[in-house]
Amino acid sequence: MKSTQVVIIGGGATGAGILWDLSLRGISAILLEQGDIANGATGRCHGLLHSGARYVAKDLETARDCLAENRIIKTIAPHCVEDIGGLMVQCPQDDPAFFEQWWRAAGDADIPSRRLNAEEALALEPNLAANILGAFTCPDAHVDVFRLVLANIEAAVGRGARFHTYSKVNSIQSADGRVRGVGYSNTLTGEKHEIACEVVINAAGGWAQEAAALAGVEVPVRCDKGTLLVLNHRPSSRVINRCRKSGDGDILVPAGPVCILGTSSMSVPGPDGLTASPEEINYLLQLGAELIPGVADARILRIFCGARALYVPAKVDSAGGREISRSYALFDHETLGGVGGFISIVGGKLTTYRLMAAAVCDCVAGKLGVQSECTTGKVPLRPVDDCKAHRRINELLPLPVAEKMERRLGPAVTRVIEAIDARPELAELVCECEMVTRAELEYVLGEASPIPAQTIADIGRRTRLGFGPCQGTFCGYRAMLAGFQTHRWTASQAAKEFSSYLHERWKGQALIQEGKQVEQLDLSHELYGADLSTCAYSGEPDGK
Amino acid sequence: MESNHYDVVVVGAGLSGLTAAGVAACQGLRVALVATGPGSFVLGSGYLKTQEILAAGPADELSEAIAFFCEMAQAAGCPFEGQFSSSRHLPTILGDFQSVTFAPRPLWNAEPRNDTSTAIVGIRELSYFDENFMAERLSDQARLLGSSCTYSARQISLARSCGAPTTTLRIAKRFDYDAGFRAELIEALRPAAAGFVRVLVPGMLGLCSREQQIAQFESELGCTVCELPTLPPSIPGLRLFHLLSRHLSKLGVELLQGFPVSKLQIQDGVCMELEVASPGHPMVLRGECAVLATGQHSSTLLGVDCNGHDEQMHPLTSSGSVMAGNLFVAGTALPGSSGSSGDVMEILTGHRAGSFAAATRGHYAAR
Numbered sequence: 001m002k003s004t005q006v007v008i009i010g011g012g013a014t015g016a017g018i019l020w021d022l023s024l025r026g027i028s029a030i031l032l033e034q035g036d037i038a039n040g041a042t043g044r045c046h047g048l049l050h051s052g053a054r055y056v057a058k059d060l061e062t063a064r065d066c067l068a069e070n071r072i073i074k075t076i077a078p079h080c081v082e083d084i085g086g087l088m089v090q091c092p093q094d095d096p097a098f099f100e101q102w103w104r105a106a107g108d109a110d111i112p113s114r115r116l117n118a119e120e121a122l123a124l125e126p127n128l129a130a131n132i133l134g135a136f137t138c139p140d141a142h143v144d145v146f147r148l149v150l151a152n153i154e155a156a157v158g159r160g161a162r163f164h165t166y167s168k169v170n171s172i173q174s175a176d177g178r179v180r181g182v183g184y185s186n187t188l189t190g191e192k193h194e195i196a197c198e199v200v201i202n203a204a205g206g207w208a209q210e211a212a213a214l215a216g217v218e219v220p221v222r223c224d225k226g227t228l229l230v231l232n233h234r235p236s237s238r239v240i241n242r243c244r245k246s247g248d249g250d251i252l253v254p255a256g257p258v259c260i261l262g263t264s265s266m267s268v269p270g271p272d273g274l275t276a277s278p279e280e281i282n283y284l285l286q287l288g289a290e291l292i293p294g295v296a297d298a299r300i301l302r303i304f305c306g307a308r309a310l311y312v313p314a315k316v317d318s319a320g321g322r323e324i325s326r327s328y329a330l331f332d333h334e335t336l337g338g339v340g341g342f343i344s345i346v347g348g349k350l351t352t353y354r355l356m357a358a359a360v361c362d363c364v365a366g367k368l369g370v371q372s373e374c375t376t377g378k379v380p381l382r383p384v385d386d387c388k389a390h391r392r393i394n395e396l397l398p399l400p401v402a403e404k405m406e407r408r409l410g411p412a413v414t415r416v417i418e419a420i421d422a423r424p425e426l427a428e429l430v431c432e433c434e435m436v437t438r439a440e441l442e443y444v445l446g447e448a449s450p451i452p453a454q455t456i457a458d459i460g461r462r463t464r465l466g467f468g469p470c471q472g473t474f475c476g477y478r479a480m481l482a483g484f485q486t487h488r489w490t491a492s493q494a495a496k497e498f499s500s501y502l503h504e505r506w507k508g509q510a511l512i513q514e515g516k517q518v519e520q521l522d523l524s525h526e527l528y529g530a531d532l533s534t535c536a537y538s539g540e541p542d543g544k
Numbered sequence: 545m546e547s548n549h550y551d552v553v554v555v556g557a558g559l560s561g562l563t564a565a566g567v568a569a570c571q572g573l574r575v576a577l578v579a580t581g582p583g584s585f586v587l588g589s590g591y592l593k594t595q596e597i598l599a600a601g602p603a604d605e606l607s608e609a610i611a612f613f614c615e616m617a618q619a620a621g622c623p624f625e626g627q628f629s630s631s632r633h634l635p636t637i638l639g640d641f642q643s644v645t646f647a648p649r650p651l652w653n654a655e656p657r658n659d660t661s662t663a664i665v666g667i668r669e670l671s672y673f674d675e676n677f678m679a680e681r682l683s684d685q686a687r688l689l690g691s692s693c694t695y696s697a698r699q700i701s702l703a704r705s706c707g708a709p710t711t712t713l714r715i716a717k718r719f720d721y722d723a724g725f726r727a728e729l730i731e732a733l734r735p736a737a738a739g740f741v742r743v744l745v746p747g748m749l750g751l752c753s754r755e756q757q758i759a760q761f762e763s764e765l766g767c768t769v770c771e772l773p774t775l776p777p778s779i780p781g782l783r784l785f786h787l788l789s790r791h792l793s794k795l796g797v798e799l800l801q802g803f804p805v806s807k808l809q810i811q812d813g814v815c816m817e818l819e820v821a822s823p824g825h826p827m828v829l830r831g832e833c834a835v836l837a838t839g840q841h842s843s844t845l846l847g848v849d850c851n852g853h854d855e856q857m858h859p860l861t862s863s864g865s866v867m868a869g870n871l872f873v874a875g876t877a878l879p880g881s882s883g884s885s886g887d888v889m890e891i892l893t894g895h896r897a898g899s900f901a902a903a904t905r906g907h908y909a910a911r
Contacts, residue, residue, distance in 0.1 A: 428709045481674045491680035
């Protein structure tokens, strides 16, 4: 049986941050994720690296945390951040008293901000509604959530930590009131495994209650659904917030070649099977158009929902539960009369993931008797660029392709260069929207990558393949062939994998009611729809 | 008559639009065919599916429409074959078999036939078609269909003549104009075909090659050749479009490609003008009548008030009145159509709309 000191449940930003933090402290750890990286709320958010501006008026402490973390993440993970800045826009529909309240609070929180009149704001962002009254600047940024999670895991794996995707924890073993290990199964192959450990960390987000139940304890988490729209344009070059009490549809984040508009907020029973109603989508679009009128005619690429796992403090648990702030909470179940060696971390925001990880790791280090300090705020997630590799890649690939790939891969780019040098045909672009070469595709599928992709959707999370207008209709097919050619899948496995990938991509487009993307979706249905339905009638060739 | 005035203006160059234009042109009318590009049918496999046959309408009208289309395709050099009664199978892009009713003659060669050995030939420089994938999939699927045919993968290289990487479009263009290239292709295919009854290649045998040219290619190779569908643009569908467009041009149809119709001017129950959004040069077409074959996404042209159609293919308003006496709809543009392209329904409705449009000749001339 494998053994380690710590097992982490959940491969979102928090779990990945914990894995990296522990590896820096020399504590051995294995992270188990039931899906792929950033499977839950992390992969289904705006990708807004908060500067605190949004929270400053209602929650100064969270705002200060956000601002500090915003600065740190820009320093330790520059390759994950597009430092585009943000605006808090004053709309005539909103309460002018709030503008002044915000301005004072921003001063209190030391958020660097400038006050712009309408003319100045429109000069910066000409697509804003003409009737705006003005805007405040703030240091918001866009963070690529998949890359951030991957960067933490890759850095940790580089220091000996282990990470398993598609590994669902089914049991937590304990003896004498302490956890002794976990049992998990591979959700793709069904294989069962066990790991002996001293500490189990529940960082399962929306699934935190489920994980806690395995240890016979409870955590107060409530799932709150948010719906987001991906638009195939960048109508603004900065993050656009609406300067008002936080509400629906008031954030627009430019993210790479697209931008993301959101979000709504409604209580849901759990993180699975979320969907959005047409009314909700129209409502978000209408709100978005109040900020930037062009949004009304923008091409929507897809619509997705995520579940924030909110920490809901119960009245009675103040005795044991150590409430760290209003936004997130750490439970050391040992001190709560539960099982020893079991820790839950719930709530929080993407921007403060590192802070949460640090709190958890301090607690773990205390339990294990390890004298250590958190250094994740200082150590860069990725070593500095190799200049030689940089020169060579610019000889092999067009500049925009080379730049995108370098940002995605970092030092691993040398492997891709070697591959293209050996087989020049690998320089061919497989996904034109996100400029993914065949060489990069083969790299993320191969065993040389720290967390190899298991599915076509996994490839997307590592390279952004399929995130553009075709939504995988063309590049997904090519990725399927690449998986077949590199012996990852047999032909029938490849076809089956592509079919389930497409169905997932179709789901996110099915909610779109009109415009070019609907035509694109129909083309996708024309090309594969009938094929996929015949799969059912013909069954699996191997009789499964 | 003004140069922009036609007897019939057909909007959309998919299966139903091409059929409607053909019907009107065969009656000696002056026809304009306006389209942004080829319809979605030609981006796909290039064969007709069977899904809606039973609901497609009176049998003899359907037979007449199909017969008309097959005749037109034959005259265009791209004969279509098939029968309603038999369910036959052709391979798809995912390596499945799909029920097909009508297809261009060379595509039928890919049917699974008992005791037939087939080489699936890939091109090394063409990355988006994988012969091993196809061979493995089709072997599995043929077994499921109870066929004893066998598929083997072979690969050839066209690096010297086409460069790497290449596309089926580039190969098809060279196939059209370069006899030397066709000879090279035959030389490259010969060893791959040795010992097989037939070879299956990705769709690439010319963008406007007529049936005889493909037959000649086959006889020079000495082996039955068939094309498999690829990612769009799939050449067999595009070829059908090119050949039919040429044929219609010869019949006097004026093709206006690359232009979307942006607005219909309807006044007092008559469609007076069609505005065409050509960049920089706004254009207006006038027609005695117009046929809309613009596919599933025609609501911007027809308006949200459009709700259903009458027996003469006139679109109706939500109150049930005819939107315009000289306006007809066809294909998947039909309100309430289930909206699958590549279906015989498109030919039936295109034929019907074309016939009704032609019958209005002179009716609106006074205006």
